[in-house]
Amino acid sequence: MGTVQTVQSAARSAQRAVKEAVSTTKSPVRARWRRRVLEGGVDDTAASAGRSVLVVAPHPDDETIGCGATMARKRAAGTEVDVALVTDGRHSHRSAIVSGEELGRIREGESVEACGHLGVPAGRVHLLGYEELTLWDRLDAVTRSLAELIEERSPDEVLVASERDWHADHQAVNHALREAVRRTGYCGRVAAYPVWFWADGPWRTEPWAGFGDELRAIVSHPLEARRLPRAELVSTAGFTALKREAFALYRSQVTNLTGEATWQTFPPRWIEPFVGPWELFFPVETDAAPELAQKLS
Numbered sequence: 211m212g213t214v215q216t217v218q219s220a221a222r223s224a225q226r227a228v229k230e231a232v233s234t235t236k237s238p239v240r241a242r243w244r245r246r247v248l249e250g251g252v253d254d255t256a257a258s259a260g261r262s263v264l265v266v267a268p269h270p271d272d273e274t275i276g277c278g279a280t281m282a283r284k285r286a287a288g289t290e291v292d293v294a295l296v297t298d299g300r301h302s303h304r305s306a307i308v309s310g311e312e313l314g315r316i317r318e319g320e321s322v323e324a325c326g327h328l329g330v331p332a333g334r335v336h337l338l339g340y341e342e343l344t345l346w347d348r349l350d351a352v353t354r355s356l357a358e359l360i361e362e363r364s365p366d367e368v369l370v371a372s373e374r375d376w377h378a379d380h381q382a383v384n385h386a387l388r389e390a391v392r393r394t395g396y397c398g399r400v401a402a403y404p405v406w407f408w409a410d411g412p413w414r415t416e417p418w419a420g421f422g423d424e425l426r427a428i429v430s431h432p433l434e435a436r437r438l439p440r441a442e443l444v445s446t447a448g449f450t451a452l453k454r455e456a457f458a459l460y461r462s463q464v465t466n467l468t469g470e471a472t473w474q475t476f477p478p479r480w481i482e483p484f485v486g487p488w489e490l491f492f493p494v495e496t497d498a499a500p501e502l503a504q505k506l507s
């Protein structure tokens with residue numbers, strides 16, 4: 211093997227080692243980061259149980275992954291829970307057997323079933339039916355849909371997917387929700403639940419990002435993550451089995467629905483970071499609250 215080949219091969223194995231350190235479920239780097247975030251958090255379990263909520267999910271399954279135990283705890287306490295599914299998730303898989311429209315219907319159905327398992331009646335799951343990956347082009351419409359729901363339901367709190375998730379739909383939904391809060395003057399509590407941010411860590415590059423981008427993220431994003439607001443924690447005690455069962459109801463995402471070789475599913479242990487002792491929420495500062503405070507003063 212020549213020197214160039216040796217250097218290339220060393221670079222490749224270094225690249226592999228870095229990727230493995232941050233990208234496997236059991237990554238010690240990521241586990242340490244998660245532990246640190248949770249250790250800095252504050253227990254909000256008791257207060258959370260009594261607050262009615264509108265959970266805003268970009269795709270069917272995000273609500274269960276991010277807030278499943280919190281929703282179940284609220285319902286067990288007799289608290290009202292509404293869920294808004296912004297997209298129907300029709301583009302999660304390409305298939306020769308199931309059309310996109312059909313898949314959207316299947317995923318919405320799975321969500322109604324999963325939310326039902328957590329105690330949320332079907333009538334409280336609001337299917338907004340937008341198409342994935344089009345949300346940034348339809349922000350105004352999405353904002354109006356969310357604003358209508360906020361006004362109609364008037365919940366004590368709104369839980370929305372985090373803007374720190376690398377998925378464009380998650381970021382768009384977070385943006386639209388903040389705008390809906392501003393437009394409606396909603397002055398309840400708003401907090402963000404992490405999905406991809408929590409799964410993948412602060413190295414929030416898309417799966418298809420090149421190694422250079424990934425390396426830059428590995429260096430810069432943990433610094434950014436240190437400036438996170440303190441997480442508010444809700445205990446999952448007594449509700450993890452229910453949450454696992456609800457997640458398993460997403461058959462199109464956890465099993466090979468059509469038997470096609472191209473049908474990808476969540477890796478077997480992917481859900482583990484979401485069924486630990488806590489669910490976590492980062493408080494979102496909104497423009498509406500200070501405006502209202504000004505009006506009231």
Ligand SMILES: [Zn+2]
Nearest residue numbers: 268269272377
């Ligand atoms: Zn999602």
